[in-house]
Amino acid sequence: MPKINTNFNNRTVEYEQLLSDFKLLLKKNNLKFTIQREVILETLYNSDEHLTPEALHHLIQKKEPDLKTGIATVYRTLALLEESDVVTSLSFGAQGKKYELGAKEHHDHLICTECGKITEFVDEEIEKRQHVITDELGFAMSDHSMQIYGICAACQKKLKIEGK
Amino acid sequence: MPKINTNFNNRTVEYEQLLSDFKLLLKKNNLKFTIQREVILETLYNSDEHLTPEALHHLIQKKEPDLKTGIATVYRTLALLEESDVVTSLSFGAQGKKYELGAKEHHDHLICTECGKITEFVDEEIEKRQHVITDELGFAMSDHSMQIYGICAACQKKLKIEGK
DNA sequence: GTCGCTGCAAAGTCTTTGCAGAGAG
């Protein structure tokens, strides 16, 4: 498959915008706009979570049971979307890949190991340092992910009260 | 029995220390100290790279061909070591996990999505900012991990030559 | 001797691929 041309960037975009960009992308590469591809994009857009291919497939089956979308199509579309930088895949530790729309704003994660709550944050200083580091090594950064694990303020309080 | 490695390097834990900790861990859990487990630990210790289970298995077969260590044992031992926080696993892009000794100094990772090579780095600025962020939010940080994805200098060169 | 460990092979997972018919352009 030829290298995909893309017009996407990292700004937060509305769905309509995303969709028309996607159609343009397809047209440019002589690919077809199918119901399946639209449903996959829409489901990704409407999810706030990082989805595994399987989770995405489940959501789609629930939303559009008549389509009988195959898991193979989900994988193929995710590969296409990833190559076009529409979605980003992340491996969060344990198993499998998870996908999220790359068009959403970048953020890092604070993860409470007590209650599982995930807080998003962005720190300009850190972002800057990352560029300094990669520039120094001639590394072309495409993405990064950072997770800080610990116990959130609420849980610390709770644990204190419980005398643990 | 494999020889103890006495090379001078900058690891925070010497092999003998690691080995005796490992033996203690096994004893505590009523597990047995076997040649296979020792060879796996030693091979991990002597490798400067992040190893896939398969790569580790290959190294072991080359080093101790008479043992005929099975890949299943490698997987089982890695799972044991990971659960005991002796090794850490990293998942990078495409497929499979890679393992490294967790007893080394803390560091973050630069991951080349082209060749899979992992480069370690530590940046004091970033470490400091993490503390500032968590302190501000009253979050008790216990650990963190950061991965920067992109294309390493060597692969950029290679891709350029291939005209991609 | 006991009971956990090991190698082997078989069974699971997860992901990709080949194919013939369906469908977008």
Add this chain to the structure above:
DNA sequence: CTCTCTGCAAAGACTTTGCAGCGAC
């Protein structure tokens, strides 16, 4: 109409598991 896409099922890649004999303690 043409040529890409799709679902299905089969194949691959990677990892785990069942089992019978082996070996640490």
